[in-house]
Amino acid sequence: MKRTSRDIRTAHRYEVLRQVIAASPASRQGLASATGLSLATVATLVGELLDLRMISEVGFEDSAGGRPRGLVAVNASGGALIGVDIAETYVHVELFDLALTVLARADEEMRPGESQPERVVGVVAAAIASVVARAGVAPDRVLGVGVSVPGQVDRDTGVAEYAPNLDWHDVPLLDLLAEHTPYPLHLDNPLRACVVAELWFGAARGHEDAVVVNLGTGVGAGLALGGGLHRGVSNSAGEWGHTTLVLNGRLCHCGNHGCVETYVGAPGIMQNLHELSPSSALLHPGNQTATIDALARAAAEHDPVALKTVQDTARYLGAGIADLINLLNPEVVVLSSWVASRLGEPLLDEVRRVVSRHALGRPLAATGIVLSPIATDPVCLGAATFALEGALRTVGQRQETVRGTAPARSRTAPPS
């Protein structure tokens, strides 16, 4: 499938806004050199973004010998974006201004057995209403809501096709949510949300090729290749958690044996701990969060069982990451999501050690492995940027419609 001129134009518009958000204020000349686009193209796109009030003129900078250059900056109050992170053990909802600063947040725990779609939709809709009210934002200024659900999703139809850890199959999530919330809705998954968060604000900024390894209940590897998110042909790239690491190994819920996820996802880590010390006090059966928290605290205190569990986990994780480095030759591998942030440096150190034994010399020398530097929930942040991207695409569609081409394809709720 070739990208159309419209796709390319949307990508360029997005790239310019991303640069303005990353480094305001900016001149058109600076944006042209940062994006590789021509000055004429940048000037046109800046004009569109000014018309949309997403950015504004904020003054001038001197240019050696030439006339002063106009500067633009993101217009933070020009709109609001909402990011929703539906995970196996929680729902997080955050409301952002256009500079992607959090204005309000709602966190809900989800206990096992509480993840029926209708129930989750109710929780999400209430949290959205709550953050809008608490941020004091007028509803007509909410440009969109990005929703992240683990597993395989269809962005065009808004259906969560397969979320094994939630036991969801073909859930028409956006249709259900549209009954309770009036804003344009955009569906994607946490792998891709985290990549975008790292590309805009985190450890992948300024890198062409990065891998964001997501360690939560499930496991995946979001890919930034050639400076942008790699979605694959049907938007399902990144399903690294179901890579065979141990032929005939542990049974995975996907039906295969020996998947990476069964060794380094939160339940897999619990099993690593259980195999090492079945009666360990660190083990909280049925409670992933409590167990990972206990492991993290004990590892910080040099508890030998905790350290050995981290080592065992890193042996699998490091072998898998070495494979990603050999295959993709990225500049940076980012460890993200809640399990990575809680196990932190002890896990990172062990992973680096294992990777340096397993990876080939040339790709290894070119790669750094780091923890995500994003302090808030990267999935909410990334989901909000998908909503922003959706809003920018809608602009393109309005323009294209005038010029008589194909109608809108992206899934949005009816206008409120």
Add this chain to the structure above:
Amino acid sequence: MKRTSRDIRTAHRYEVLRQVIAASPASRQGLASATGLSLATVATLVGELLDLRMISEVGFEDSAGGRPRGLVAVNASGGALIGVDIAETYVHVELFDLALTVLARADEEMRPGESQPERVVGVVAAAIASVVARAGVAPDRVLGVGVSVPGQVDRDTGVAEYAPNLDWHDVPLLDLLAEHTPYPLHLDNPLRACVVAELWFGAARGHEDAVVVNLGTGVGAGLALGGGLHRGVSNSAGEWGHTTLVLNGRLCHCGNHGCVETYVGAPGIMQNLHELSPSSALLHPGNQTATIDALARAAAEHDPVALKTVQDTARYLGAGIADLINLLNPEVVVLSSWVASRLGEPLLDEVRRVVSRHALGRPLAATGIVLSPIATDPVCLGAATFALEGALRTVGQRQETVRGTAPARSRTAPPS
């Protein structure tokens, strides 16, 4: 590392020439819609390629209601390109015209123990002289020579850093070769050569995301992502052969255990056969080519040992390919190189069966698995296109030099 404007311009020039070669004759309007570039950009690039005599004006086509559109086509005799495929068991050298049609070919076998760099360089240099003479091409019309060596290579310095199956370490191959041959030289490896061959002329044509699985003595996965070759940050992407498939499995020459290559490379397949039937008459110890040929013939005659060997090989290969499909979500997976072409349909059928059991539903549904349709050596073809790309980059450098920017970085031999 951001791409510079010069990189982008070279890529666009290359993309336009690729379209002309793929579908001559072409109008500027047709090239603009096929590449997604603006008509103005295409017109400029077409002008450059006309100046270089790489393409020529060949007439006009009617355009409904408008004035006739000028057509351009590749100028086949406007230059010659040479592709060199240095493999573990042979050296192939082919000379192409600018339409990438083979005009002359030289094949040399390499027996074990004959792969010392000086010896190989002598063979390659003689073969290059031979194809130039036999094609009757004037030496000043040879635009360049692309050389492919397995393993990790440094394109900028022309050094073959690590070719384990040849037992080469830091061989300054292009410097050695430049002593014997006067043409501009470009080094890369077979994974990337095969990707480019498939993108231009094979099963990846018109696809955004493709994986080319190379099955020879060594094994790798060349990647086409976003419509172009994915090199990675230090040009070593694709080292899929050293992916851990069996934790603590067979020892690999890379130092790890259980690498894909130890099960599906030619020596790995010989071991699969040996484990199944140690005294099989199909086994030609020390001779990969003879053994794979014998296996292919016997499988075609439904020999049960041969079929079981293919099945065992496909079990490993299919699991590994399913992992690639889950991770990258490509439109097509191409099985390439000599082992794949000899084992052919029986291997393909088994691989498809295994993949359909292992891959996740959504990426599986979007992917086809095929044998490479390229009848000649795809590595020579791809290496020749690297030489073409190098020639186009040189154009860019000359222009840039006039405008005062950075000097040439690509490795070329002194002018003849």
